Amino acid sequence: xxxxxxxxxxxxxxxxxxxxxxxxxxxxxxxxxxxxxxxxxxxxxxxxxxxxxxxxxxxxxxxxxxxxxxxxxxxxxxxxxxxxxxxxxxxxxxxxxxxxxxxxxxxxxxxxxxxxxxxxxxxxxxxxxxxxxxxxxxxxxxxxxxxxxxxxxxxxxxxxxxxxxxxxxxxxxxxxxxxxxxxxxxxxxxxxxxxxxxxxxxxxxxxxxxxxxxxxxxxxxxxxxxxxxxxxxxxxxxxxxxxxxxxxxxxxxxxxxxxxxxxxxxxxxxxxxxxxxxxxxxxxxxxxxxxxxxxxxxxxxxxxxxxxxx
Amino acid sequence: xxxxxxxxxxxxxxxxxxxxxxxxxxxxxxxxxxxxxxxxxxxxxxxxxxxxxxxxxxxxxxxxxxxxxxxxxxxxxxxxxxxxxxxxxxxxxxxxxxxxxxxxxxxxxxxxxxxxxxxxxxxxxxxxxxxxxxxxxxxxxxxxxxxxxxxxxxxxxxxxxxxxxxxxxxxxxxxxxxxxxxxxxxxxxxxxxxxxxxxxxxxxxxxxxxxxxxxxxxxxxxxxxxxxxxxxxxxxxxxxxxxxxxxxxxxxxxxxxxxxxxxxxxxxxxxxxxxxxxxxxxxxxxxxxxxxxxxxxxxxxxxxxxxxxxxxxxxxxxxxxxxxxxxxxxxxxxxxxxxxxxxxxxxxxxxxxxxxxxxxxxxxxxxxxxxxxxxxxxxxxxxxxxxxxxxxxxxxxxxxxxx
Numbered sequence: 163x164x165x166x167x168x169x170x171x172x173x174x175x176x177x178x179x180x181x182x183x184x185x186x187x188x189x190x191x192x193x194x195x196x197x198x199x200x201x202x203x204x205x206x207x208x209x210x211x212x213x214x215x216x217x218x219x220x221x222x223x224x225x226x227x228x229x230x231x232x233x234x235x236x237x238x239x240x241x242x243x244x245x246x247x248x249x250x251x252x253x254x255x256x257x258x259x260x261x262x263x264x265x266x267x268x269x270x271x272x273x274x275x276x277x278x279x280x281x282x283x284x285x286x287x288x289x290x291x292x293x294x295x296x297x298x299x300x301x302x303x304x305x306x307x308x309x310x311x312x313x314x315x316x317x318x319x320x321x322x323x324x325x326x327x328x329x330x331x332x333x334x335x336x337x338x339x340x341x342x343x344x345x346x347x348x349x350x351x352x353x354x355x356x357x358x359x360x361x362x363x364x365x366x367x368x369x370x371x372x373x374x375x376x377x378x379x380x381x382x383x384x385x386x387x388x389x390x391x392x393x394x395x396x397x398x399x400x401x402x403x404x405x406x407x408x409x410x411x412x413x414x415x416x417x418x419x420x421x422x423x424x425x426x427x428x429x430x431x432x433x434x435x436x437x438x439x440x441x442x443x444x445x446x447x448x449x450x451x452x453x454x455x456x457x458x459x460x461x462x463x464x465x466x467x468x469x470x471x472x
Numbered sequence: 473x474x475x476x477x478x479x480x481x482x483x484x485x486x487x488x489x490x491x492x493x494x495x496x497x498x499x500x501x502x503x504x505x506x507x508x509x510x511x512x513x514x515x516x517x518x519x520x521x522x523x524x525x526x527x528x529x530x531x532x533x534x535x536x537x538x539x540x541x542x543x544x545x546x547x548x549x550x551x552x553x554x555x556x557x558x559x560x561x562x563x564x565x566x567x568x569x570x571x572x573x574x575x576x577x578x579x580x581x582x583x584x585x586x587x588x589x590x591x592x593x594x595x596x597x598x599x600x601x602x603x604x605x606x607x608x609x610x611x612x613x614x615x616x617x618x619x620x621x622x623x624x625x626x627x628x629x630x631x632x633x634x635x636x637x638x639x640x641x642x643x644x645x646x647x648x649x650x651x652x653x654x655x656x657x658x659x660x661x662x663x664x665x666x667x668x669x670x671x672x673x674x675x676x677x678x679x680x681x682x683x684x685x686x687x688x689x690x691x692x693x694x695x696x697x698x699x700x701x702x703x704x705x706x707x708x709x710x711x712x713x714x715x716x717x718x719x720x721x722x723x724x725x726x727x728x729x730x731x732x733x734x735x736x737x738x739x740x741x742x743x744x745x746x747x748x749x750x751x752x753x754x755x756x757x758x759x760x761x762x763x764x765x766x767x768x769x770x771x772x773x774x775x776x777x778x779x780x781x782x783x784x785x786x787x788x789x790x791x792x793x794x795x796x797x798x799x800x801x802x803x804x805x806x807x808x809x810x811x812x813x814x815x816x817x818x819x820x821x822x823x824x825x826x827x828x829x830x831x832x833x834x835x836x837x838x839x840x841x842x843x844x845x846x847x848x849x850x851x852x853x854x855x856x857x858x859x860x861x862x863x864x865x866x867x868x869x870x871x872x873x874x875x
Contacts, residue, residue, distance in 0.1 A: 205814060212815040216822025219870060227874040 164207045164237040165192035170244055260464065262457040268298035282455040284442025285330030285358045300439040301452035310431050311354040312373045312380050318350040320466055323447040325354045325440060329362045329392045333444040336456035337388045340446060343462045353384060356435050356443055361396035366428045368401065371418035372410060382408050480771065483763070483855050494825020495860045500642050500670060500803055500851030501829050502692045509695055512755035513748045524747055525721060535747050542754025549757040550687070550704055551678040557710065559703040559737040560750055564669040565592040567688025567703035568636070570740060571665050572596040574713040579605035581633040586619065587612045587841065588641045591834045593667045597636070617793045619648040628660035635664045639671035643835045644793030645803025647671060654683050669693055674772060674801050676765040679704055691749065696756035700749030710736035717742040768854040772802035775852040775861045779804045782865035786872055792847055805849040811875045813846040819871045826864050
């Protein structure tokens with residue numbers, strides 16, 4: 163058993179330190195003999211045991227005696243720990259590749275490959291930023307009527323829904339990736355503004371009216387809002403200029419946005435979005451699968467394409 | 473180099489490695505080299521790295537001269553009748569093989585060895601037994617592992633052509649009563665070949681006084697370089713021997729069909745020689761001669777007595793060979809049943825850089841016959857100190873206590 167554990171450990175160390183390669187090779191020979199049902203007669207275990215126990219003996223006689231007496235048992239424990247560790251490492255790598263988090267889809271525990279947890283961070287509905295305190299497993303598109311929100315390429319087989327906030331950092335991080343995704347693939351794309359900060363609440367009725375006035379120009383407006391400084395889009399005068407620049411009838415939009423009917427529509431849509439159990443932005447649904455926080459592009463594409471991704 | 477050195481501390485200053493690399497107690501395998509020997513070899517490579525005995529230019533002449541000097545030094549060291557009795561070989565093994573394959577042994581001839589021979593003095597006879605049909609007789613040692621003269625005497629007869637024995641055993645350090653053995657052999661008409669690998673570095677050898685016919689030994693156990701050895705042979709016998717390896721520098725002339733061998737030792741020294749090795753060996757014997765074997769034996773016995781006394785206090789330890797350490801030269805070979813000898817050696821190295829040999833020391837036959845897996849062998853030389861012996865004993869006790 164010791165040979166196997168030594169082979170694994172020494173092989174890893176040998177990648178970085180050439181002086182361990184001979185030992186790793188020796189361990190391999192021992193393992194090879196074992197897997198070919200021959201006894202390991204290279205003396206490798208005895209040599210390593212003597213070296214390890216000898217090293218420990220210079221520090222503590224008691225510890226050295228314990229190690230020597232229980233060497234095989236400790237080797238077994240180390241082996242099992244290593245196997246478990248390899249399994250969890252493999253699982254972590256798999257999860258990171260597949261979902262952008264070592265812990266799985268939308269799981270926000272520590273991940274060495276994303277130590278700051280950037281791929282799971284959201285702008286919380288309370289207005290602050292963080293990994294959120296909601297239940298990631300409960301986010302769902304079921305029950306939400308996406309027809310109420312701006313959509314394009316309706317009828318396409320695949321569906322992408324982005325629920326985000328114009329002035330939130332993480333939505334701003336995810337937006338260009340989602341845009342890249344929909345430009346490269348034929349998808350039914352829906353965008354829903356879910357402001358988690360008060361200063362952009364006023365954009366809800368404006369967005370509603372703009373889409374109502376001209377659907378094509380709405381997507382330009384969307385791009386411009388995400389491309390602008392956060393401070394600027396908090397100012398209505400700046401947004402009016404944007405609308406005018408795009409070619410909207412600003413006066414008509416302003417009248418529309420203050421109307422009771424618009425107010426009702428905005429409230430209705432807000433209620434509809436709450437059905438997703440959203441607790442922070444961005445929240446991206448790709449063919450119904452909810453992704454909380456800005457994920458790497460490969461994750462979006464892989465979920466969209468399924469097996470075709472490979 | 474110092475004259476008549478008896479101060480170990482001063483002697484140790486001649487050895488670049490001592491004091492830097494832990495405790496070196498593997499001298500039976502290979503000794504360390506003094507700077508004097510290293511310098512002699514470096515001088516060859518730096519100042520006259522040419523062929524000896526061939527070219528006529530001044531560098532070649534210097535090589536020839538230096539090699540002659542070395543041959544002289546070795547001849548004086550062994551008290552030979554003439555320097556031509558010294559044949560340079562690669563090592564003891566080659567010397568023994570040279571005799572084995574050149575002596576003209578034939579079917580039915582008997583070769584006697586002991587039960588404690590190094591593989592170098594066992595395998596050649598086993599091979600000749602298979603190839604030529606010679607008979608190989610083994611003289612088993614007495615209970616204390618010393619040579620059984622009585623059994624030996626009984627084994628001698630007219631068919632015994634050669635008695636080939638290790639003068640000092642690398643297993644336990646026991647030296648055989650060579651003079652009596654040789655006298656008895658000669659009386660029975662047999663020649664005697666001694667494996668001197670473990671004896672020549674530690675004891676004064678006078679080949680004329682011993683009247684030994686052949687003596688093989690290596691440079692690397694006696695402060696000399698590795699890859700160089702010596703076969704001493706009585707000149708008259710060397711003249712009769714057919715060379716084992718032939719070729720360049722073994723003949724005075726040749727035609728497409730014939731050749732004329734040079735006299736000994738040249739006819740046995742085929743091909744380009746290890747000049748640096750020969751010169752280094754010459755320096756080593758000079759150094760040893762100046763140290764003196766009285767001091768060497770005295771220092772080895774002092775250390776071995778200390779080590780042996782301490783070994784007897786460790787539970788379970790069995791020392792191979794006679795109880796009396798003075799009969800075991802500088803070797804203390806021991807084992808502890810159920811405790812792995814390699815593990816002990818490795819742990820000594822790991823804890824305090826104490827270097828000893830473990831295993832069967834190329835005497836597998838003895839270990840197999842006695843059903844002992846192996847031993848730990850501590851072998852000291854004159855440059856080792858009592859302080860090192862104390863460290864060895866202290867660490868050994870610590871290691872054994874946890875196994």
